[in-house]
Amino acid sequence: MTENNSVLFLDGNAAASLLQEIFVPDISIAEIRCVACGFASSVGSLRLYAASMGAVLRCTHCDGILIRAVHTRHGRWLEMTGARHLRF
């Protein structure tokens, strides 16, 4: 993802490129379970925020942060402390 990115979509689908660079199978159809409320969603259905800085993906049920990801010229960051698991 270049520094000048600004995506059109606002779903987890839009973060798909950013995350897909890290995962091998299709990340948008992976199931993700929220640590805070236990709700399970597809990554593709999550609400995406701050797309021009990276990706902040929030639980569709409780709005808690599930995934944070950033790609800079120095490397990629991925934080998933809000997720209990990812299932492919």
Added chain:
Amino acid sequence: MIEPAIAPQPRLEWQLAEVRAIVVETPRVKSLLLQVPAWQGHLPGQHVDIRLTAEDGYQAQRSYSIASPPEDALLTLTVERLDNGEVSPYLVDDVRVGDQFELRGPIGGYFVWTVATRGPLCLIAGGSGIAPLAAMLRHRARRKVRAPTLLMYSSRSLEEVIYGEELDAMSRGDSDLRLVNTLTREQPEGWTGYRRRIDKAMLAEVGFPPEQHPKIFICGPTPLVEDASRFLVELGHPFPTIKTERFGPTGGLAS
């Protein structure tokens, strides 16, 4: 026999796409038909990333839904010109046949429908959100599958209905495909259709009832997508049957 859908493994290497044809869809919208030599196929609803590089090395990257069905040899991207945009004015005003740019994908197996999926199909689109849903409809038509299907399509005016003639022809020739347009700002004389934003009453009048378990796909500007999905849940459709894709600028420049 209709094979179950398996999304191709995501390919994230940049490839070179060449513009083979340009179609003017509406005053602000054009479709670019692209040849991508090593294209491995896609499923209706998926999208691609494209990347433009200026002479000084400046790059801009955007995502666009694939509007063509997998049965087509060329890939179609449908682009709406956004006034303050950086990329869309270039793609709509400047790009010529023969131009090339980088492309990668397909991306996103979440927002996908193929004819292998049983049951009624409910598609709800706003503006240029019609693109991935058009891929689904074109795929359905090419495979000659008569799954009961509804397209509810919100546009500002008749002139701004993308693929208008094609969609009309598709629904005229297929009694299992219902096309419902709503024109929210301007209607032609004699217009008997809806004249307002998609709301709960409209969805109740026209949509499949929950007992028929439709698969629902909504794509367009965020307010339309959020409202429509909320109304559908209130009408009794289970949340997991509703898949959404929101279009919109996200905090950088408009695209």
Added chain:
Amino acid sequence: MAGSPISRGFRSRRQEQTPRNRVPPGQYVTTDFPVLSAGPTPQIKVEDWTLALQLAGSLLGKWSWAEFEALPQTTIKTDIHCVTKWSKLDTTWRGVTFDDLLKGVGLAEPPTPYVMAHSDGGYTTNLPVADLINGRGMIVTRYEGLPIPPVHGGPARLFVPHLYFWKSGKWVRRLRFMEKDERGFWESLGYHNYGDPWKEQRYDGD
């Protein structure tokens, strides 16, 4: 990027006539005010709003909206710079300086070297106090003479315009003094800990 083919005729529309000495490297000027948030916009009622200064779990001071509005008000006209490359010139803000907040709790100087700003919705950003005192930092409540709209951080946001704008945390509610620096929301995920636009300190490692 090396080796990418040139897209014929594509140029960044960001090459506008900009007064170069006012625009940090890599930035371009916009007349829009893009909205960038890490989460949904909180809808905060001013009747429920408070601002607190904290030190090691104890409260140094707390203001209700009415009390906050009664503090000395400062108006500033300045430029703001977002790490996503847009800059907006000559923006006018009004609020209370960090210096006046300290005075309001009877402190002549900050008790620790660092501050973490906490916002409604959970956003955080960290700063050295040196970048807040002497008028460098404010809590602002008005933008261009009107109450700051919620999407832009209203009713009150932190305002530290000499750093990239992610440091000007929206919906600020608490300033927590820290003995040791801790990284906030973006600083802990690859963004620069300090964020000086003039040194183009966008990312950790710049």
